[in-house]
Amino acid sequence: MNSEAREQGLLGGIRILDLADEKASFCTKLLADLGARVVKIEKPGGDESRRMGPFWENASHLEKSLSFFYNNTNKLGITLDLDRNRGREIFLELVKRNDIIVETFQPGYLSSLKLDFNFLKAVNRRLILVSITGFGQKGPRKDYKSCDLVASAYGGQMYVTGSPTSPPLKAYGEQSYYLASLFAAIGILLAIRKRSQTGSGEHVDISLQEAVTATLEHVMVRFFSEAIIAGRQGSLHWNHAFKIFACKDGFIHLTLFQNWETLVEWLDSEEMAEDLKDKKWNNEEYRQQHIEHVIEVVECWTKTHRVDELFELGQLMHFPWAPVLSPKDILNSAQLKARKFFVPLYHRENDTDLSYPQLPFRFSSRFISRKKRAPLPGQDNAKIYKGELGFSNREIQQLLHLNVI
Amino acid sequence: MEELRVLDLTRVAAGPYATRIMADFGAEVIKLQTKKIATGAESNESAYFRAWNRNKRSITLDLSYPEAKDLFLELTRISDVVVENFSPRVMQNWGLNYNNLKKIRPDLIMISMSAMGQTGPWKNFVAFGPTLQSLGGLSYLTSFSKDTPLGLGYAYADMIAGLYAVVAMLAALEYRQQTGCGQYIDLSEYEAVCTTIGPTLLDAFINPDNILPQGNSAEYIPAAPYGCYKCKGEERWCTVAVFSEDEWRSLCNVLGNPSRAEDERFSSLSNRKKNGLELDEWLGDWMAKRSAEEAVQLLQAAGIPAGVVQNAGDLAGDPHLHARNFFTALDGLDRDGTKTDTSPMKFIHHKNEPWRAAPSLGRDNYYVYRELLGLTEAEIKSYIERGIIA
Numbered sequence: 001m002n003s004e005a006r007e008q009g010l011l012g013g014i015r016i017l018d019l020a021d022e023k024a025s026f027c028t029k030l031l032a033d034l035g036a037r038v039v040k041i042e043k044p045g046g047d048e049s050r051r052m053g054p055f056w057e058n059a060s061h062l063e064k065s066l067s068f069f070y071n072n073t074n075k076l077g078i079t080l081d082l083d084r085n086r087g088r089e090i091f092l093e094l095v096k097r098n099d100i101i102v103e104t105f106q107p108g109y110l111s112s113l114k115l116d117f118n119f120l121k122a123v124n125r126r127l128i129l130v131s132i133t134g135f136g137q138k139g140p141r142k143d144y145k146s147c148d149l150v151a152s153a154y155g156g157q158m159y160v161t162g163s164p165t166s167p168p169l170k171a172y173g174e175q176s177y178y179l180a181s182l183f184a185a186i187g188i189l190l191a192i193r194k195r196s197q198t199g200s201g202e203h204v205d206i207s208l209q210e211a212v213t214a215t216l217e218h219v220m221v222r223f224f225s226e227a228i229i230a231g232r233q234g235s236l237h238w239n240h241a242f243k244i245f246a247c248k249d250g251f252i253h254l255t256l257f258q259n260w261e262t263l264v265e266w267l268d269s270e271e272m273a274e275d276l277k278d279k280k281w282n283n284e285e286y287r288q289q290h291i292e293h294v295i296e297v298v299e300c301w302t303k304t305h306r307v308d309e310l311f312e313l314g315q316l317m318h319f320p321w322a323p324v325l326s327p328k329d330i331l332n333s334a335q336l337k338a339r340k341f342f343v344p345l346y347h348r349e350n351d352t353d354l355s356y357p358q359l360p361f362r363f364s365s366r367f368i369s370r371k372k373r374a375p376l377p378g379q380d381n382a383k384i385y386k387g388e389l390g391f392s393n394r395e396i397q398q399l400l401h402l403n404v405i
Numbered sequence: 406m407e408e409l410r411v412l413d414l415t416r417v418a419a420g421p422y423a424t425r426i427m428a429d430f431g432a433e434v435i436k437l438q439t440k441k442i443a444t445g446a447e448s449n450e451s452a453y454f455r456a457w458n459r460n461k462r463s464i465t466l467d468l469s470y471p472e473a474k475d476l477f478l479e480l481t482r483i484s485d486v487v488v489e490n491f492s493p494r495v496m497q498n499w500g501l502n503y504n505n506l507k508k509i510r511p512d513l514i515m516i517s518m519s520a521m522g523q524t525g526p527w528k529n530f531v532a533f534g535p536t537l538q539s540l541g542g543l544s545y546l547t548s549f550s551k552d553t554p555l556g557l558g559y560a561y562a563d564m565i566a567g568l569y570a571v572v573a574m575l576a577a578l579e580y581r582q583q584t585g586c587g588q589y590i591d592l593s594e595y596e597a598v599c600t601t602i603g604p605t606l607l608d609a610f611i612n613p614d615n616i617l618p619q620g621n622s623a624e625y626i627p628a629a630p631y632g633c634y635k636c637k638g639e640e641r642w643c644t645v646a647v648f649s650e651d652e653w654r655s656l657c658n659v660l661g662n663p664s665r666a667e668d669e670r671f672s673s674l675s676n677r678k679k680n681g682l683e684l685d686e687w688l689g690d691w692m693a694k695r696s697a698e699e700a701v702q703l704l705q706a707a708g709i710p711a712g713v714v715q716n717a718g719d720l721a722g723d724p725h726l727h728a729r730n731f732f733t734a735l736d737g738l739d740r741d742g743t744k745t746d747t748s749p750m751k752f753i754h755h756k757n758e759p760w761r762a763a764p765s766l767g768r769d770n771y772y773v774y775r776e777l778l779g780l781t782e783a784e785i786k787s788y789i790e791r792g793i794i795a
Contacts, residue, residue, distance in 0.1 A: 010580040010588075034576050053625025054608040060627075066611075067625075070603040117753070134710075136751065139728040145710040149621070149631065153644040153712035156720050158633065160558030161547065167633045168642050168714045170621050171557050172546035178601045180749075182568040187750040189575035190430055193406065194755070196582065203753045210731055210749035213720055215564035217418060217534070218453070223717035224744045225452030230717055231640075235544065235556050242535040244544060244554050251554050253539040315530045322536035324554045326545045327609035327616045330599060333540075338525035341596055342606075355610045357603050360566075360596035361573045362522070364503070364589035365580070 009035020009367045014192065017041060017094060018075060019082075019103040022049035022174065023146075023208065024132040025071035026181035028102050031188065032074035033359050035367065039098065039384060040075045041091075043082075044403050046377035056350070062377065063349065067174075069374045073345070073356065077375025078384050079405050082113055087404045091115070092123055093389055099126045099201070100188060106145075107137045117203040127201040128191040130184050136207035146208055151176035155212025160219055163234040179211035240291050244324055245302040251324035252307050254314075256294060257284060262317060263298075272301040331355070345373045381405055406432040409578070411486040413437065413461065417446050418534060418560055419594060420490035420518050421457035422567030427486075427574070428460035429748055429757050435480070435773060436764070439467045440795055443766050455763040456745060459735055463764035464773045468499050470793045477501060479778050481509050486574055490518040493528050503589040512587040514577045518570050522593030532595070534560030541598025546605065548618040565601060566594040622681070629677035630656070630684045633714065636697040642714035643697040645688060645704060653677070655707040660691050735762040770794060 014036040018028040025040075032038040040047075051060070052067040081087040095101070101120070103110065110116045117129045131137055134146020135154075144150075152158045152170045162169030187204035195201060213220070218238050222228040235244035235253070244253050260282065267273035274297050280286050287294055302310065307323045314321040325333070336342065339362075344353035354373075385391045385405065399405040409432040413424040421436075428434040436458060438447070446453045449463065466473050477499075481487060487506060489496055496502050496517070503515045517523055520532035535556070538544050544556030570592055577588035599606065609616050621633045621644070628646045636643055647653050657666040665671065670680045677684060692700050697713045704711035715723065721744070726732060729751070732744050736759035748757060774780045774794065788794040 010576040030572065051627050054604060056611060066607040067604040070607055135725060136729055139725045141725040144705045145708060147646050147710050149644045149646045150710050150712035153714040156715050156717065158714045159716045163555060166549060169547060169555065172543060173602050173605060175601060182572065183749050186571050186575060189579060192579060205751040206749055214746050214749045217559040217564060219559060219717050220746060221452050221456040223721055232558060235554065237535055253536045318531055320531040320533050320536055322532055322540045324539040324544050325542055327542050327605050328613040330542050330606060331609055335521055335525045335527040339522055354607055357599050357606050360569055360600055361590050361592040365586065
């Protein structure tokens with residue numbers, strides 16, 4: 001029985017070094033939120049991912065990146081320059097005590113520092129190294145540079161997103177980073193499980209492109225089974241089952257096939273069903289072939305209603321409908337409030353709380369809450385270098401002076 | 406996960422994707438089906454079903470019969486994980502909630518993957534991936550204007566929820582390994598979508614009224630030029646993102662105008678953002694004369710992040726994905742060799758092979774009921790005759 005595990009969360013006792021930039025900071029945030037101890041290692045002065053907006057007060061500032069805040073909760077933060085010999089030595093000391101590393105350097109960079117997997121596993125044979133890059137560690141495009149816009153294009157997400165008359169559209173935010181981070185977290189947990197059986201570590205290779213391609217739902221399935229190349233069709237779902245419609249005061253996402261007869265009765269009760277009462281429309285195939293007409297009639301109807309009205313009445317009748325919510329609406333969602341999805345974390349520099357979204361699950365085991373905001377650069381240098389590696393104050397001063405930490 | 410057994414009650418996409426990953430890495434996933442339910446996306450004959458249910462076993466059990474409950478409890482006794490994605494009332498109505506199941510198997514891990522979660526005023530609301538993308542802000546934000554929300558062209562939410570479910574199951578299994586304790590996990594797909602716009606939700610907390618869709622040009626990303634450009638040929642496009650000054654100078658060189666790097670109007674990131682339209686036109690003219698592949702190759706050779714907007718056909722023939730064995734044929738036990746994606750998690754000391762085709766309906770009834778539960782032939786026959794195993 002591991003008592004540390006019991007107190008801190010499901011992953012209490014697991015120790016991770018985080019060398020990742022914005023491409024995979026979310027991986028270790030996820031594991032830290034689940035109780036793992038994560039030490040984020042930044043270059044002296046702060047990691048490049050602190051330049052990612054949006055920013056608090058719209059000011060580009062290394063200590064105000066909301067993206068960094070969100071992706072680094074519950075981590076400890078130290079600074080260390082791996083490019084210097086002394087920095088590298090200190091890193092190897094950390095690797096002896098922390099046997100999981102997450103990194104996002106271009107392939108070959110760690111090798112140039114003699115810190116590649118083969119070298120590191122000689123230092124710690126239980127080491128699990130997870131590398132997340134644009135195109136993975138091998139293959140003709142391994143050295144290509146990437147970012148979410150490149151991964152979304154190469155991965156196939158953009159081609160099917162947008163309207164037929166618009167250019168391909170990137171999914172909002174940094175979806176490829178979240179996908180790759182989720183796969184990386186699964187990879188780590190699988191490798192830990194295997195290690196508990198075999199005693200030896202693993203190197204997990206994750207590509208942003210593949211993370212996107214693996215999660216295209218219908219796109220590759222239809223290509224391999226029917227040679228269909230899915231295109232862009234606005235909000236109309238590939239099989240016409242869903243579409244977004246305008247209301248008086250916003251937009252609602254409707255289904256066009258479920259409970260058809262109930263839908264027609266509803267429209268008819270407001271004298272807006274037009275010819276949809278005609279028997280031929282009960283045939284699903286016929287509706288598929290004349291979907292434009294169905295959309296036209298339904299849109300006339302939705303425009304006479306408010307979003308909330310259709311959402312609530314629709315759900316009462318088991319229509320799986322939903323409003324198109326803005327971020328502001330999400331903060332006010334009654335469902336999310338009831339489930340305490342947002343938790344305030346205190347930010348001393350502005351003497352105020354920020355409201356953070358939590359992970360999307362609740363566990364039956366209860367743990368001591370230890371929610372912490374993302375670290376400031378080098379915030380935990382003393383704790384790690386003095387407390388764990390046993391450096392003296394003088395040594396730490398020297399490392400600071402030499403810009404190693 | 407060779408020694409793990411998972412009872413899979415899930416349907417369509419989110420749940421089956423989660424249990425597919427468990428099956429891909431060795432868990433014995435037993436999918437419960439009935440003839441009545443096995444239609445549409447859940448028909449064992451459909452390409453959709455076959456994509457999300459490879460490497461699994463299939464048995465038939467109709468839980469609407471009270472007698473089926475005892476069989477289910479026996480299956481629970483020999484399983485590590487139960488996964489379901491019904492509305493919250495369904496398992497309850499069958500008397501198969503976590504509290505009842507854990508009496509049979511004290512260290513059981515059970516995960517409920519519902520749309521809204523097991524609690525809250527909307528807990529019984531029905532939803533699917535696309536509608537959850539709208540509830541979670543992705544449809545509003547993924548667009549060129551707030552007056553025409555577009556959203557993603559596929560049920561992305563289901564994939565995200567599936568991945569979170571695997572993280573939760575594996576974390577609970579690790580905890581069980583350390584403490585011997587089971588776990589109940591209440592996952593909300595709505596919340597899963599919300600987590601993918603985390604930084605924007607923090608921003609909305611500070612500036613609730615200033616968040617607008619941004620198309621392909623993101624104000625908050627420290628890059629310019631940054632966008633998607635039309636190339637030679639029908640529906641051929643590529644993307645470019647210029648972050649650093651080095652990349653900016655390289656871009657000017659590749660586009661044959663090195664002096665532009667000295668131009669005051671583009672001398673910093675903020676100036677390039679300010680005069681972005683002019684840069685977009687310049688890039689657009691250059692791209693229009695080249696194939697997307699050629700443009701990207703030239704840009705990447707100069708160290709500039711750029712990407713071809715690939716469609717399904719491009720992906721299937723992508724030489725890079727091919728070199729990484731990303732797609733493979735399924736080992737067809739009773740099917741043809743349709744291709745499928747393998748896994749974006751590549752382990753240097755582990756190979757997931759073979760990739761077994763999805764099962765036919767009830768293919769593993771004999772193995773599960775006879776070999777695992779030890780029912781007699783006569784008992785099985787009687788269950789079949791009564792329509793319980795059907």
